Amino acid sequence: MAEDRRTRRSRRALGAALVELVLERGFTALTVEDITERADVARATFYAHFRDKEDLFARVTADLLAELGERLAPAVADSAVGFTGKPVLEMLRHAREERDLYRIVLRGEGDGKPLRMFVDACARATAEEFRARAERNAVKPRIDPELLARVWVGEQLAVLRWWVEQDAPSLPAEEVVRMLLDLAMRGRYWASGFEPPA
């Protein structure tokens, strides 16, 4: 007995309505009734599933993260050697499919709680990967992997934010990844147009 179809229907509708409405009006401005109305569901039903709208947002985000995690797993395995850009590319693709949700999360809607869930999950995974990779290749990090992971994630998310907020059909994902890789390899100084330092 998997999950009642009615339950699934309601939950999905509520989640979708939330995303739409947050994008339109912002999280705080929303009423539970706004959400149920858009989802075409009774208000009482909402409370049968979620404690409040924050709870709903948190679950939607958690689902997104779980999905992302699954999609990232093979890409991470593939880039065991070094910076291949495969995980980033996969994330960009995921973001293209779930664009609206990515937008509102990255904007910090909901007092930044979903965003923090997102950042923390990415940072944790990245730091772990950095450590493992350093060990595997027998190199000693010149900067604390924890901090390095934060920087790397911060940089990726900044780009991601920029990317999903573009209105015009923007740069293809592959192109964005190439830039990020260049930056990671050669540094910002090079990217600015200067010759690499001594």
Add this chain to the structure above:
Amino acid sequence: MAEDRRTRRSRRALGAALVELVLERGFTALTVEDITERADVARATFYAHFRDKEDLFARVTADLLAELGERLAPAVADSAVGFTGKPVLEMLRHAREERDLYRIVLRGEGDGKPLRMFVDACARATAEEFRARAERNAVKPRIDPELLARVWVGEQLAVLRWWVEQDAPSLPAEEVVRMLLDLAMRGRYWASGFEPPA
């Protein structure tokens, strides 16, 4: 006829109360009455100054940005040549003084609106500086300055966020700046411990 002392007193008290309370309970959880109570001010007075709590938060953030801008000006002038790290250092110092406010802004409290004010201001200024610098030194950026600025700011803010959230007396600001500079110059690959690529 500057500004009435009572006005200044009330505004300041309300701003300070907001910061304290957001740090304790989060922005959404707050009531206007919570704020006025902490500030020891009548609720009616609040509405004499601000439309709602979002308005208050926005103004507090705007003031912070103005202050930061003033402090950054000389540092930016000093680093006209290249990446000296002076502006970042100055920002870290500012963040140390206004730690609580920085924390809540960077957390994305208030549906991320103050955070967006912050990010946009930094990104705009940085992009402009990049362009000017490239022109001054007659070099051609290898990556769109707009995007490069986003990345650079995203990276700085990730570090800043990490730094202001540390409980223990953390790394000195100068040390953090050194790391950021190394990263900017030599890239992440180097920081991970690998030798620079061909």
Add this chain to the structure above:
DNA sequence: TCAATGTCATACAGACTGTTCAGTAACTGT
């Protein structure tokens, strides 16, 4: 088909919002 379970409409108390207002206190410029 039937028992279980989700959904619905409605109702409720309690809390918060944003506004108004008359009385009181504090401030500024002279």
Add this chain to the structure above:
DNA sequence: ACAGTTACTGAACAGTCTGTATGACATTGA
């Protein structure tokens, strides 16, 4: 120090949203 201006106070108001409870009804899965 005074007078006129201006801000603060406390109280009251309707309107909105929340979270919970209820019994009737519809859909589901076995």
